[in-house]
Amino acid sequence: MGSKSTRLAVVVLALLVAMVFGRSADEWKSRTIYQLLTDRFARGDGSSDGCGNLGYYCGGNYRGIINNLDYIQGMGFDAIWISPIIDNYNGGYHGYWGRNIYSLNGNFGSEQDFYDFVNACHARDIWVMVDVVGNHMGNTDTNYGSNYLLNDASHYHDYCIISDNDFATYNQNRIENCRLAGLADLKQENDYVRTTLLTWINTIVKKYNIDGLRVDTVPEVPKWFWQQFTGSSGVYTVGEVFNGDMGYVGGYVGTVTSVLNYPFFYWVRDTLFNTKDMTNLRSYYSEWSKKIDLKQLNYMANFVDNHDNARWLSWGGDWEKKKKVFKTGNLLALTSVGIPIVYYGSEQYFAGGNDPNNREILWRNLDRYIFVLS
């Protein structure tokens, strides 16, 4: 995992890279991010009927977001994290089943709609954070022919599946070289794959004027690749290391610019929901200080809900009590050291359970919420 000083040097390098090319990590510190699923936030045509199947497309798109930026900005958010933008295999409403990396997902609108979305955000000084995947493509078989530009078997690792035990035992060889949920695992050590992905990320960031990236499935790819990927992107990258282990999560700081602060997510939820001793929060910082330079917490992204976990309010127990601790958790995310993220629907006390129930449609209450809820 490397020494603390080595990791610090890598972090400094990554920060310098981001400062040279795009929105710097220090600039991102001032931002407050609203995370939404493009398919679930709002429809461009303003229709408000429901969605019969949350496991498939529901009709949200860029035009819908443009039309409702007041709703987001009205809460004070000045950055939006959207779903992956590229063309997906059938059913990839979430965006994580990529097919053609140089084509946009038409379900979310046209390319012009996406340009218009970014421009509309920038006109309001709202920054756009795009979710990106460099670990896998969307097919679960070994037919790679549809995966533009990565359409050959040599571009992928041999077929094997990461098991729960692999994750539990930190078997990095299998985590990096086998398939997550069966998805075709890209072979970043193949020079063509590496250069294709690096060129791609540089191209889309510049082409669409993207301000930052949320990077999916970080531990599933070697660290050296993320360093190159972040450098090529030229913007702040915040990576997903879906783990509460501070040593493991902290080990990725500086490979991507920083990481989603999953330890914060686990510690805050556990402390508040289970009414544990509030000195747990002191311990939280104390434990981080053993793993990283605490100044790095400035660049991590704090959150208490997201699309990969059952919403906090779906947990059992008294509703009024849950609402209170949920508010406190979000307040801690917004005020503690770090870059805060609030998951869409939190403002309306959404309470969906496991995926896809935590990915509700929001448009049914876009105009009534302010006057009803406080």
Next chain:
Amino acid sequence: MYIFLRTVIDARKKHQIWNYDQVERYADSEIYAFSRGKFLVCTTNRVNSSVSKSISYHPFSNGEVICNIFYPTSDCITVNGPISVYLLNGESKIYVPR
């Protein structure tokens, strides 16, 4: 919750808290409080009762008037030594200079 988020985010921006280190001000089994500049955050895990603490290590000066951002006109304190923080039924407070 929409209004709650707006209130916190507005205060976060107004006081540019990202420019200040986080300093723990008080911690016990019921309350955790910290500051970022002159921005004092007080939270509790006690949702069905009240808690009251005296915080002597805080970022404000004697004579300074500080107000809770959620009740900026009615929940104010003129600082004179330690601050008495009272949290009712799980509420959080953020004190800033008036």
